[in-house]
Every structure is written in C-alpha cells, then in structure tokens.
Amino acid sequence: MKRFNIKYLSVFLSISFFLASSFSILAQDRGNTTENYDFGNKWKFGGGLGIGFGSGYTDIMIAPSALYQVNPYFSVGTGLQGSYISSKNRSYYNSNIKEYNSWIYGGSIIALSNPIPQIQLSAELEQLRVNNTYKYHEGQKIDDNFWNTALFLGVGYSQGPVTVGVRYNVLYKEKDMVYGSAYMPFVRFYF
Template sequence: MKRYSTNIMPFFLTISFFLTNSISIIAQEKENEAKNYDFNKNWKFGGGFGLGIGSGYTDLMIAPSALYQFNPYFSAGIGLQGSYIKSKDRGYYYNSIREYQSWIYGGSLIALSNPIPQLQLSAELEQLRVNNTYTYKDAEKREANFWNTALFLGIGYSSGPVTVGIRYNVLFKEKDMVYGSAYMPFVRMYF
C-alpha cells in the first residue's frame, strides 16, 4: 500500500501543476482580451431620411447619427440634422403669406435604453438653427431666425436593427413653427 501511495503522489502533483498553469494562462488570455478590446465593433450607424412632395410643397430632411453600444441595455451617441421646407400659396394657414421657406440644421445627443430586447426607451436633446423666410402677397419678405431646443422622450418596439415608436417633445412651442405637434412617430434603424 505504501508503494501505491508514493507512485500516485507525483501524479497528483503533476496534474495540480498543469491545472494551476492552465487556469493562470486562461486568466491571462481573458485579461489580454480585455486589453485588446475592439473599440470599433460597438459603434452603430444609422439615422433618418424624409421626403415630402406635394402641390406647392417640398420637405426634404436628412439626419445621420452614430451610437456607441456600451452594453446590451444602453447606448448613446450624436446626430446631425438638416432639412429644407418650401411651401407656396398655402393660404389656409396664413392668408397673407404667398411663400414660406425654411432651412433647419443642427445636432443632437441621443441616449437609448433597452430594458428588454423588444422595448426601447429614448431621450434626445436636439439643438437646431431655424432660418425662416416669409414672402407675403404684397411681395414683402420677412425673416425669422432663431435657435430651437427640443427634448424628445420616446418609447418604441424593437425588432433587430429597426425600432418603431413615438416620441414626445417636452419643450414643444407651437409658435416656433419647427414641429407641427409635440408627438412624433419615428422609425430608427442602426447597423
């Protein structure tokens, strides 16, 4: 029996040595993976594009954005927006206005949260420069140039890279003529 126990002791020591070194090597590999983390793979790009054309009406909008996915539940990023609106002879708003033209451009900060994969909560702080030109029927032109701040809080249903939902502008001002309503439906797509 003594002979058996002396032969088995080196075997256990050898196994213990290899297990300890293997665990150490695995831990070092995990540490190296964390150090060599690919920063670029968590970026998502997307945005929106809008086009509205009608009788005497043109509305063109482009809004690219980039998000960084911090974890499966939270991402944040920035966006740009530019739009052009031109409306002719739409007297049902203001009888004396013959033409309305607007250039709107600016940026936004975006935060998205997905508490579950299908539900997306959003907050977007938007700062836009608005340059409106009104041409009246008597050919007089007036300009209204100002900054507009919007804070949108939204909720949407997500399926893959696409989210469909509604957002609410808590800073909405009807007199600014930037948005027609405080509520806005949206479709977001990020890849």
C-alpha cells in the first residue's frame, strides 16, 4: 500500500513559493495594472464533471474546486475528486476478467499563475484513494486498493473563465493504472 510522502508536499510548496514570489515582483513592475484588481472578489469556484456510457461501460466523475486569488497573477486553492468506473463483459488484453469496478476519491492542492492574461501555469498535488475490484470468469474476485500521489505541472491558454491546456504528471508510473498517460489535456472553468 502506498503512503502519502511528505517529499511531494515539500516539492509542491517550493514551486508554489517560487511562483508566488516571482509574480509578486512582476505585479509591482506592471504600473497601474493592479489598480483595477477587485480585492473584494477573491474567491473563484469551478471544477469538472464527466459522464461516459457505452456497451457495458460506465464512467462518472465529479471534481469541484475553489481558488483564492492572491493577486491578479497568482491563485491557490483546493479540490475534491470522486469517480466511479464499471466495465462488464468487455474483452481485456491477455485477461480472463469478467467485470471491473473502481471507486476513486481524494483531494488536491492547486496553484495557478498567469504571467500574462492568456497564459496559465499550474501545479497540482493530488492524493487519491483507489479501490479496484476485478471479477474473473471462473468466479475469483480480487480487490486492489491503494493510494496514488500525482504532481501535475501544466500550461494552458486562458480566455475569460476558461483555460485549455495540457499537464504532465511528474510522478507517473504505468503500473499504478490510475492514469493512462503522464500527459493529460484539460479544460478548466472558474467563475
């Protein structure tokens, strides 16, 4: 079983501190840009919702999050994630699996920075609990439960409340079977 490692948290906090301090200096150089910043409206809410259905396949995901806008260039926040995946009577490569179910839930710490309004840099430390159940044709049932830690670094193009981009999981391990690849495209909405 995997345990949360404090080393990942320290890497995330170091990156966040570097981004916050560098963009605070940048904000001071931008003249009167900060005069238009609304300090009374610092909270943004958003997240993601995903639903997929197919022949014997169900995938439901919800991921709400909240951000605190530290200054016009930097925000920090937290998020929750929960998903359910079920696959029945599908063929798996080199497998005798009849049914697969997975419950995944956890949280994340998020840091976003916009050095210019159109470009968004991100760092996200995510800790998920993964509960997989495999049922085989001969009646055998195997539970595979573990913790998965991910550290995503990303870049995206922002237009208003929407950002489209790609992020990379620097802690990706194929054997964890949580994500199909270290690279993940994303669409973020915050209002």
